[in-house]
Amino acid sequence: xxxTTAANERRPRSDKQRNRTHILQTAERYFAEHGITxxxxxxxxxxxxxxxxxYRHFPNRESLLAALLQARNDELVSxxxxxxxxPDTTAALARWLxxxxxxxxxxxGLPEPLRAAFSEDTxxxxxxxxxxxxxxxxxxxxxxxxxxxxPDVRGRDLFxxxxxxxxxxxxxxxxxxxxxxxxxxMRTGWATT
Amino acid sequence: xxxTTAANERRPRSDKQRNRTHILQTAERYFAEHGITxxxxxxxxxxxxxxxxxYRHFPNRESLLAALLQARNDELVSxxxxxxxxPDTTAALARWLxxxxxxxxxxxGLPEPLRAAFSEDTxxxxxxxxxxxxxxxxxxxxxxxxxxxxPDVRGRDLFxxxxxxxxxxxxxxxxxxxxxxxxxxMRTGWATT
DNA sequence: AGTACAAACGGAGACTATCTCCTTATGGGC
DNA sequence: GCCCATAAGGAGATAGTCTCCGTTTGTACT
Numbered sequence: 001x002x003x004t005t006a007a008n009e010r011r012p013r014s015d016k017q018r019n020r021t022h023i024l025q026t027a028e029r030y031f032a033e034h035g036i037t038x039x040x041x042x043x044x045x046x047x048x049x050x051x052x053x054x055y056r057h058f059p060n061r062e063s064l065l066a067a068l069l070q071a072r073n074d075e076l077v078s079x080x081x082x083x084x085x086x087p088d089t090t091a092a093l094a095r096w097l098x099x100x101x102x103x104x105x106x107x108x109g110l111p112e113p114l115r116a117a118f119s120e121d122t123x124x125x126x127x128x129x130x131x132x133x134x135x136x137x138x139x140x141x142x143x144x145x146x147x148x149x150x151p152d153v154r155g156r157d158l159f160x161x162x163x164x165x166x167x168x169x170x171x172x173x174x175x176x177x178x179x180x181x182x183x184x185x186m187r188t189g190w191a192t193t
Numbered sequence: 194x195x196x197t198t199a200a201n202e203r204r205p206r207s208d209k210q211r212n213r214t215h216i217l218q219t220a221e222r223y224f225a226e227h228g229i230t231x232x233x234x235x236x237x238x239x240x241x242x243x244x245x246x247x248y249r250h251f252p253n254r255e256s257l258l259a260a261l262l263q264a265r266n267d268e269l270v271s272x273x274x275x276x277x278x279x280p281d282t283t284a285a286l287a288r289w290l291x292x293x294x295x296x297x298x299x300x301x302g303l304p305e306p307l308r309a310a311f312s313e314d315t316x317x318x319x320x321x322x323x324x325x326x327x328x329x330x331x332x333x334x335x336x337x338x339x340x341x342x343x344p345d346v347r348g349r350d351l352f353x354x355x356x357x358x359x360x361x362x363x364x365x366x367x368x369x370x371x372x373x374x375x376x377x378x379m380r381t382g383w384a385t386t
Numbered sequence: 387a388g389t390a391c392a393a394a395c396g397g398a399g400a401c402t403a404t405c406t407c408c409t410t411a412t413g414g415g416c
Numbered sequence: 417g418c419c420c421a422t423a424a425g426g427a428g429a430t431a432g433t434c435t436c437c438g439t440t441t442g443t444a445c446t
Contacts, residue, residue, distance in 0.1 A: 010414065011413095011414065011415090012414095012422085013413050013422060013423060014413070014414090015412075015422095015423070015424080016423065016424095019424080039402080039403060040403080040405090041403065041405090042403090049424075049425075050425035050427095051404085051405075052406075052407085052408095052424070053423075053425065053426095055406080056423075059405090060404090060405085061404095093383075094384075115360075115361060115363075115364040118364050140383075147385060148384065148385060148386075149383050149384060149385060150381065150382075150383055150385055153374075153383045156371075157371060157374040157375055158383060160371065160375065161358075161379075164358055164360055164375075167308075167357055167360055167361070168308060168353045168354070168357035168360070170308075171308040171309060171311050171312045175349070178349075178350060178353065185351070185354055185379065185382070186354075186379075186382060187383060187384050188343065188382040188384055188386065189343075189378070190286075190351060190379065190380060191283065191342060191343070191381055192340060192342060192343055203392075203443065203444075204443070204444090205393085206392095206393060206441075206442050206443075207442070208394070208395080208441075208442070209393080209395095209442095212394085232431080232432060233432080233433070233434090234432065234433075234434090242395075242396075243396035243397050243398095244396085244397075245396055245436085245437095246394075246396065248434060248435080249394075253434085254433090
């Protein structure tokens, strides 16, 4: 056993990993240009492979998306660690929600599949969402303990609200101040009470 | 000139209006069952007409949607009149936002094209949105005058927030309390300040 | 009633996208 | 160098949007 693979397991063919990487690089660029609804066959063509190859690696758009998001998930997790150092729990929650919002807008149209994944736990994105909801809950509870966040709010709702704001932001690009305005709205609401 | 049509204008063929009505009835049911992304050709087939006929009446999904929404727009406008009688301007704003939210969820998936229309004034839905943003602004200004709403909020942002909440609600059906929770969140925010 | 004709209909089919299946190619182990 | 499992490639089934054009039909006029 010169390899680290399990016994009776042939080492995976080298072209497989090579293709996978190449697909991801191509898809990254393609989604950045056309949004995540761009044609998958077009990505295959641009990557110089057949559609069958793309679909073997990533059986649907969602799994491709999940793979692309991996790097950003890691990034978000490391941000989470940094934010945990923040002594002001309310500021920490605000920073976390901001980071989450940036994550959800990594690609144009991303909130849509995230929302879809939210309600089906069979999706590769669902687990990711679940993890981030848990984190949201942690920051929220800390802030609630310190009196900085309303006690009746749930992490789940905050997560959904961030997703919703990220979604609507995609169309509101015309107005520069919308992102801030919406983020403020979510923080303080419209009422004065 | 025995007819009310303009001079030199032939009266429109009777089957035209008949088909139009029939298409609308069929589409109403179809969208209610399948959401607004259901196949247009399928609607034509169910209505017993050719796709060409459907597309002549409604050149795209959006215009069909706009026609279907007409009745609901009227309903919303009449609700607006009722809400204007409300002496408590803050309660009025809350009621208006609620009505708006119901309007935006008349069909499954409706928030999507509404958001799209929001940023392109060429759309038949865009004008409708614009009108409702104006109304939102009216109720908002009244509430702000009376100190019930934060002065830095804009009607446009409130409208977008309602749209966003309506959108996310589509997926959050699993959790009964989400609609209320999100509506509260929009009203008071997550922070205690 | 019959005729003329603009208006409207119907549906074949062009186009685009997703995804599958099966043949061909190739890399790994011996 | 040979075997063959593994992966690649791409044709094509399926489905949806939308258009074009030959055919039909309702209306007006005689």
